[in-house]
Amino acid sequence: MSWGAMALAGALLWLPLSQAQAEDTITFAGWGGNYQEALSKAVWQPVAKQLGITIKEDNTNGLADVRAQVLANAVQWNVTELTIDGCAQGEAEGLFEPLDFNVVDKSGFDPAGVGKSFIAQNYYSNVIAWNTDKFGKDGPKTWADFWNVEKFPGRRSLRNDPAEVLEQALLADGVAPDKLYPLDLDRAFKSLEKIKPYISVWWSSGAQSAQLLTDGEVDLIGAWNGRVSAAQSQGAKVDFTFNQGILIADCLVIPRGAPNKDLSMKALAAAVSADIEANLPAYIDYGPANAKAYDTGKITPDVAARLNTSPENAKTQVVLHGDWWGQHGAEARERWSAFINE
Template sequence: MNIKAISFSVFAAALMLAPLAAHAEDIPENLKGSGEVVITSGGGTWEEAQKKAFFEPFTRDTGIKVVLVPEDHAKLLASVRLGQPEADITSVPGGALAGFVNKQAVEEMDYGFFAPDTLANMPEAMKNKNGVGALLYSIAVAFNTTKFPNGGKQPSNWVDFYNVKDFPGPRSLPKCEKLVDGGLLEGALMGDGVPADQVYPIDMDRAFAKVAELKPNVGRWWVAGADAPQSLIDGEVDLAAAYNGRIFGARQQGAPLSLSWDQSLLQYDYWVIMKGSPNKDNAAKFLAYISRAQPQATFAEAISYGPVNNEAFNLVPKELLDVLPGAPELAKKQIFQNYEWWNATGPDGRTNWDVALERCVALLSQ
């Protein structure tokens, strides 16, 4: 996923952000300490939002210094293999977690530092043995409102996306290397009428048959997250599978784009502690601190990602509940992407992702 450099959400710039961070005296004693914790960061508005919500309040309230290094997973994994990890913590897409685990690159999570109410308000998918949820984002059906104007008939789900008769025009779908991040097969199955709660386990034959059916109407196969909205803006396509943050970022700049949350995929990143971390306890304290409701709410206000603590939705302005992935009303229309299924291996040792990638490449080369 390459959406971490997106601009502030359409609402963020207009909001006066209230300081939600707790005061030091409200912080449990077990989270306080000394020394440092080294964390990777992607820069830009992503890093600014993290500084506001996580890094600066954590240091102020606990006495533990946060040191940032540029995010480079290849370099980080190499340093772990040498037994000298250059960072204690990084974030990885949910679908990539198994790869880090298989490389023996991460420590098991220590949830002993987490307050009971924090854990109780986090969805189960966010409390993995090897990582804790970092944020929620979504892939959804997006469209150009010039082609499908407000007040008229607009596509609202994957069934509509695959319905070229009632919603004519070229489409944009993720290319094979982004088939998981872009929800290619999940969208195809729902487009073929499979109910959201029956998408997994994915019937690859049925999904790829649906993609093949739509293939003549695909005007752009995207790789970078910015490609989908740009192809909509340029008029190259009329509908696209796109990240919610990208669409809201484009709308903020005046682009005639919209999206539907119906049947959108809830996706997520994990924070992980690197194997051999010299500041393992401080890393666990940091993750316990930022997973609380108030830091999560501050982060959600600063950038268009959903919080991983459900209580945070009660702390953000009501206007944001219409645009944050995982918000209570939106979540009723969404489906959590099942990374465990994607990373499961068959008798031949290949993951479902490996098999799907091979099949996707074969289909697109025809």
Template sequence: MSKLTENKGKYTRRDALKLGLSAAAVASVAPLLMSSRTAQAAEVTTLTVADVGGPYGTGFSKAFYKPFEEATGIKIINTVLGPDPVPQFQMMVDTKNYLFDVALLNPEHLVRLNKLGKPYLEDINVTVPDPENYVKGSITKQFGGVSIFALALGYRLDAFSGDKTPKNWVDFWNTEKFKGRRGLWRSPICTLEVALMADGVDPKHLYPLDVDRAFRSLDKIRKSIDVWWTGGAQATQLLQSGELDMLSIWSSRAQTAIDAGTPAAIAWDQGLYNIDGFTIPHGSPKVEAARKFIQFCMDAKRQSVFTEDLACGPTNVKAYDFIDKKKATLLPTAPDHIGQLALLGADYWGENQLALTERFEKWVMS
């Protein structure tokens, strides 16, 4: 087999010159190379997109996956990421075994991946005509933010009502006034921030975290924590079943329970918000189709659609022009809510997650 045939679709002008072809010969081969690349792009019939499952898969399917299939003919295969996608992402790129072509990550994941000493992310090459309409940090060189979520305090209305409902983490820590079964996320991320706010730290001045103070605050509540939940679906079930009366929970997961008829509510004060965005693994053989998909997802009207199933806020605030006014009041980026939320420190967690996860697990198990 000739070198040209063997590397079909990857052959370049420089390769031709190395093989000693004349300039005229290179010119004659060039149309074939372009034809090969066009054919290669045309051969992309599927894209595997990894998100975190649950209502994300449902909402994104309606907003992005199915409309993209209809617009391009490229079928979206939806899969679910692991609890920590960074090791999975790293192994996939290192072995060139691409389990997915696009992945939903958070900014702190990108910080961690970009610290690893070699490229793990492709540039997404996304441009928008109205960047002023996107929440700050939503679109970067490697990240196309599409939704905003929050960790807040969820509680049962059959356990707390009237003026005796918990409003924030200070109330959650007050086990005398607010009795009931409690749960927290088994992760240092958010949980250390929650502990500091319960101890009186201003949400605007959380970072860098006073870690020792956070663990001292957790020491005060640990005997009252009945469940350390590990996944969003579990948190929904704990609230829905009534096993817990109050817990830290992703607002989208709490809203899923509320929409299903659970007598529950969300306290937004002292909550934390973060951004979900699509990324592309470095070296992906479907990088151009992946870029086309991410660009597709930046549209305001398309982002409005996922709010029918997923209680996350769109990153493109013009999406609110298409969202039911009543529904809009349930989202983290609603004006009455976003002012009560603090932005999760992506740079801090990108630098400190591994070490603090080890310390946190030792504390939980001690």
């Protein structure tokens, strides 16, 4: 046999194998860093083993990346993670494949975390935290307390973004948690004007908020619970309450036009199953979105006590409505930009 014939025979033998490998491989895109490393161990590696497939991982910067791939008909990711407002906005733009709820079990999820083409994976909470050297265990327990600068004097910090902060402002102004939506923007910004002079730092990243706590640069802060608990574990003099925390979902989607759609759907379904979601607390203090994860026996009562989505903690919090932010986020952010820069 000639070298050319041998090469051709080799190529023909290799081609079906490579196609099979491609058919059994998907790519997940997440937020990167320690967060993605935790989710890789808790979710994607177990899913790959369960389904007998290869799951590659990439990083995303958010909805704009998905939009660019879809509009260019060059989708590289099979499943990607987005914030709940990005999921709602992308669904409105038709950027995702509809989920097959015969494959994906949504029965354990809060309806606010499920759309036609997205489903929540985990929740983080923006909670009230305080310096224990200043307040001991008796820090503010409500956003009205946080706004009360006479009862709780000190340096304050809030996130430099309207999402979560507008909800906090309305709760501080006396709006009942079950009456928050649709958000009253005029009332929210009027409430924010009251606290603005007392905000020492408007933080823009989770790392920054944790550093403010660790260094003792602020006495009170609205920050993500995972960052607060991490600061606690590293010796920061800080405590927090889940009461009136704002529960924010990260959700999963399949970009429109993604290859291996059926396998992508199976992988997404496995990722949000109760058994897989119950792995999360072993790697990160963000709570499973699937409430049935707490029925698997994997999450002990002691662990559940520190998780934001455990039944006891979830009932004292407010779920951020991604559908509202998907529809009105642009207007809210335009007003926020004017407010923060005035």
